[in-house]
Amino acid sequence: MTAVIALAVLAVAAITWTVWPSEPPPRGQDLTIDVLDGPANDQRVTIDATFFAPASGGKAPAVLLGHGFGGSKSSVRDQAQRLAQHGYAVLTWSARGFGRSTGEIALNSPDYEVKDVQQLVDWLATRPEVRLDAAGDPRVGMAGGSYGGAIALMTAAYDTRIDAIAPQITWHDLADALFPNATGQGPATGVFKKMWAGIFFSAGGNRLAGLSGGASGGLAGLTGGTGTGGSGGAGGLGGTSTSGTGTPGTGTSGTSTPGTSTSGTGTPGTSTSGTGTSGASTPGSGAGETGTGAGSTGASPAPTNAPDISGTPETSGSERPAAMGLTPQQVQCGRFMPTICDIYQEIAEKGQATPQAIDLLRRSSPVSVPGKIRIPSLIIQGQRDSLFPLSHADANARAIAATGAPVEVAWINGGHDGGDSEGDWVFDRTAAWFDTWLKDSATPGNPAAAAYQQTAGQNPAPTAGQNADQTAGKSAATAVPGGAAFTVSRDGGRDPGTRRNTIVHAEGSRYSGLSGTAQTAVTLTGPAQEVANPPGGSPAAISSIPGFGSLLGNSSTGVSAALDLPGQSATFESAPLRAPLHLTGSPTATIRVYGTGQVTLFAKLYDATTGQLAVLPGNLTAPLRVNATPSGTTATIALPAVDRRFDTGRTLRLVLATTDMAYSTPATPAVYQVELASPDLVVPTDGELSAPATGPAWWTWAMPLSALVVAIVLVLVGRVRRADTTQDPELADVPLQITGLTKRYRNGEKAVDDLSFRVERGQVLGLLGPNGAGKTTTMRMLMGLIHPDAGEIKIFGSKVVPGAPVLSRLGSFVEGPGFLPHLSGRDNLELYWRATGRPPADAHLDEALEIAGLGNAVDRAVRTYSQGMRQRLAIAQAMLGLPDLLVLDEPTNGLDPPQIAEMRKVLRSYAAKDRTVIVSSHLLGEVEQTCSHAVVMHRGRLISNGPVAELLSRGHLNGSTRLEDVFLDLIGEQV
Amino acid sequence: MSTGAIGYAPGHTLPLRVEIIRQFKRRRTLIMFGLLMALPWILVIAFQFGPGNNNNQNSLRLSDLATAGGLNFAAFALSVSASFLLVVAVALFCGDTVASEANWSSLRYLLAAPIPRDRLLRQKLIVALGYSAAAVTVVPLMALLAGTIVFGWNDITVPGTGEIIPAGDVLPKFAIVIGYAMVSNLVVAAVAFLLSVSTDSPLGAVGGAVGLVIVSSILQAVEALGGLREFLPTFWNTAWLDALAPVPDYSGMIKGVAVALTYAAILIAFAFRRFRRKDVVS
Secondary structure, eight states, X not given: OHHHHHHHHHHHHHHHHHHSOOOOOOOOEEEEEEEEETTTTOEEEEEEEEEXXXXXXXSBOEEEEEOOTTOOGGGGHHHHXXXXXXXXXXXXXXXXXXXXXXXXXXXXXXXXXXXXXXXXHHHHHTOTTBOEEETTEEOEEEEEETHHHHHHHHHHHHOTTEEEEEEESOOSOHHHHHSOOTTSOOGGGOOOOHHHHHHHHHXXXXXXXXXXXXXXXXXXXXXXXXXXXXXXXXXXXXXXXXXXXXXXXXXXXXOSSSBOOOTTTOOTTOOOOOOOOOSSOOHHXXXXXXXXXXXXXXXXXXXXXXXXXXXXXXXXXXXXXXXXOOOHHHHHHTTBOHHHHHHHHHHHHXXXXXXXXXXXXXXXXXXXXXXXXXXXXXXXXXXXXXXSOHHHHHHHHHHHHTTTOOEEEEEESOBTTBSXXXXXXXXXXXXXXXXXXXXXXXXXXXXXXXXXXXXXXXXXXXXXXSOHHHHHXXXXXXXXXXXXXXXXXXXXXXXXXXXXXXXXEEEESSOOOTTOSEEEEEEEEOOOEEEEEOGGGXXXXXXXXXXXXXXXXXXXXXXXXXXXXXXXXXXXXXXXOSSOEEEEEOOEEEEEEESSEEEEEEEEEEEEOTTSOOBOGGGOOEEEEEEEBTTOEEEEEEOOOEEEEXXXXXXXXXXXXXXXTTSOOOOSOEEEEEEESSSEEEEEEOTTOBOOOOOOOTHHHHHHHHHHXXXXXXXXXXXXXXXXXXXXXXXXXXXXXXXXXXXXXXXXXXXXXXXXXXXXXXXXXXXXXXXXXXXXXHHHHHTTSSOOSEEEEEETTEEOOTTOGGGGGEEEEOSSOOOXXXXXXXXXXXXXXXXXXXXGGGGOHHHHHHHHTXXXXXXSBGGGOOHHHHHHHHHHHHHXXXXXXXXXXXXXXXXXXXXXXXXXXXXXXXXXXXXXXXXXXXXXXHHHHHOSXXXXXXXXXXXXXXXXXXXXXXXXXXXXXXXXXXXXXXXXXXX | OOSSOTTOOGGGXXXXXXXXXXXXXXXXXXXXXXXXXXXXXXXXHHHHHOXXXXXXXXXXXXXXXXXXXXXXXXXXXXXXXXXXXXXXHHHHHHHHHHHHHHHHTHHHHHHHTTOOHHHHHHHHHHHHHHHHHHHHHHHHHHHHXXXXXXXXXOOEXXXXXXXXXXXXXXXXXXXXXXXXXXXXTXXXXXXXXHHHHHOSOHXXXXXXXXXXXXXXXXXXXXXXXXXXXGGSTTTXXXXXXXXXXSSOOOHHHHHHHHHHHHHHHHHHHHHHHHHHXXXXXX
């Protein structure tokens, strides 16, 4: 029972420990910060922000945490809290045009969003919790996913006060992301990614607020919080837009300088919005309102009737109705800046990029600021991302590494198309990155950071001609201890416990880029094939469904639902692989296209085998546009960058399709011919990447070993000492000597109390006493079944302990027979004797069976026996081997008179052969007729001890010679 | 050591053969083995009579693949019996062994024979574990026989992926699976054994062990326990399925073995310790 209780206690303790509430996360302080932006720094915007003071207190580095497109500051609240607990001052904000911030979406433009964030940095520099590098220059890092990642990159390019960044799943060139062209000819001839573009732009308006929350709000969660949340696409009910019911007017709190409107009260971050319905409040009146507001409301969150986000912000300055009607412009463009909206409408209509569009998109992209990001950057990109594929991370990494700044790259499992966003891992990696580059770099444990920061000031960027790869390698050499320069999340198989897929992180000391550390040429074969472009571009092949990528299954599990349509695709296939091939990067193939005019094709590389659905890694496709000629146009295609192991026996299948649902394709029907210009498919590999060996968990060997030790200790500590079992030579011929025997019941009452007597050879001793006198308890102790509390029993000079060898000279029958009911009487006796391990000849089985007198019944199962039969069989069992000492407890119970008479004879003759018999009984006549000696017990104590004749002679005292009278007399004296 | 009777040696008491015979002739032993051996045939009949199961190969669940061949059928039979039937069998053999002797009162005569208590327990444990191992083995072996006769000797089709592994490659893995099934039932055996020395009621010991398995299975369903669940005695009971995957993954089985051995060692040690000090009053 103790074991069970111990286990239960352990279990309860473990559960308690698990569910014990942990310290509540920091709540954060909601506030608004007013900024001025625009090309002329004349546009006033109120940024809705939340500041989380570092949980560690004191001055700490700050982190600016940006949100995804369609999200708001609340999308990143969880990560912000975790970072604050990790010892950072964290500022989250809703970008202009999102959440409760005013302004219009300018797509992370240097004139707008970047200026806003620069002023947030100004604000951080005023905070007492934030550590400063110099006056007005806080120690600050930036992180965020997607839109929030791009603002990190852009701000880093325009503001040297940013010290480290960790952008995730974001773009390098927004124009290229929306108009990709796998031939490398740039977005001008790129294929319009219409579905993603539509989702992206609609996320900025209110029209598809729910969807945008799903697509982008969910992705904002990539920076942490949700753990292994599956899909970025399906989840985001946390979209923050609310419907436009309030008054569209926003009272802006205007102060002449950007910053918080904290003047007057000194409470940080206080600001209130006037509820005036005047759409365009002048800066002056705004300032006045602020003064009163700050005084009255203190540091409170925005009131519930705060600016409604559906309203177009004030900056246009135009009079607008105070009611809820929306202008067609608003309906069309939502909160986008009109110029962006117009350009989007134009390109979406045409399905082609315009020069203005490319210019505008590139101004919002890191591609426009080469060599300007010179700070430590951790670039995290998703392998399941058809919006911003890995090539964008590659371009960012190369550009930053070319300046000599440390860069590390991680390809996580999930991206904008779903998959596992690895929130916890990304958070840990990001936090570790900031720990290295933002926390005190002068500490001895961080030499790499110290070295970098010493030289960073003087070290000019390497010349543009320098090989970026080399630089990347060099910087990787100085990379952070504990983090790998290049990490790729790979399928780790199924966790045996949870039966879920796990991810392992293969690490390399150096980021190899998309061309890998080595290339393998795989020969593709296939004839020239005719492909048709269907009229209207429909039906279309399916690779990914933007925003709902997880619907197509997770390619890491080997299930993929990519679909090609017959007649619209050309297929080239390799021979089955003879050895596994691990593709890491972007394979290239060269094709030739015959036809006329612009041909749009979609190149896909499948992992195929006969008999199963082919897998399209990452559900990615590389769109390309070539100018076909009848004599053939050759094009080299950069296939989507992926990390994929092709097992032995699999084939690589290159498919060129004319349609893809996610892209805009020509409506005109046409037929082209496609052939391989070169049979070689160049597959980049990176043999350096290796997942850390995951041996069995430490407890798999430690736990059984320690359990074994515990078990041995448990067994050994409870061992019975053997020393006392040696024979006392003086008593070697005394069948039984009991000295001072005492046994208490559990309640403390004594069952046997200081009992002492001695039995000599040849005696038939009667143990006499009323029920409860302690006879049976004494006999049990005699057999070693129960442990005496005091005193000892010696049989032939050897002390009785459980299992003492001397017990083999004792035959016993105590408290009823004990047989295996399914065996016959003979089998029972035989097996009992065999269980004693003694020679069969010593058993005297036939004599014993004769005493039992069972006749033919001896071969029947014992369960058919009567009480008397069992009794006799048990006495026979006690006599097996003719023991020197026979102990029988109420042997005549259940016997009929002739059998009783017979039994008396048996016992007397048994003792006559120099053996000893002890018979307990409460029947006085029985003892009188059978026994030579008697021990009388009452309430556990010895009352009388001696020959029966002597006992009877005591009867003279009261004139009776009947044992009954003597007995009653004896008891009566004691009572 | 002449204190004992002539020919008595503690090390010769209760030979395994004697204990095996004592237990084997019991009705519950015979019925349990009869049931275990009949189960595969009952399943075969059930599959034969199943209404309109035209065996669509698209479905890749273990139960749908059971008729693909003898090996698949054996794997299926093991998976359906492991969760409860085998647990009951093991609990019966290990939980009944001492408690029933106490119940019949024969325990005190064995101890007074005398069979040293540690030795009595050791011999009984060995025999009980032997019967348990036989129970765990007999189901897949009989299923292999029945499945091969009825469905043919075919290569095994892996559930989930549908891949085919040659029968010859799988047989050694099958031995591993059976071995693992035995080890994973060690916890049940140890709990039953500990209860067996603690109570005079055989049904209590068996029921207690089965009850523990049920409680553990329930706790296993509580996701909130997270990683702690890995240490529940039943958590890894189905890990043997990993050995039949195209790329066998033994990490789960290793953890399962570790957990099972840990519990078993400590519980059995408690059983010995407890029995050694116990007053046998039944």
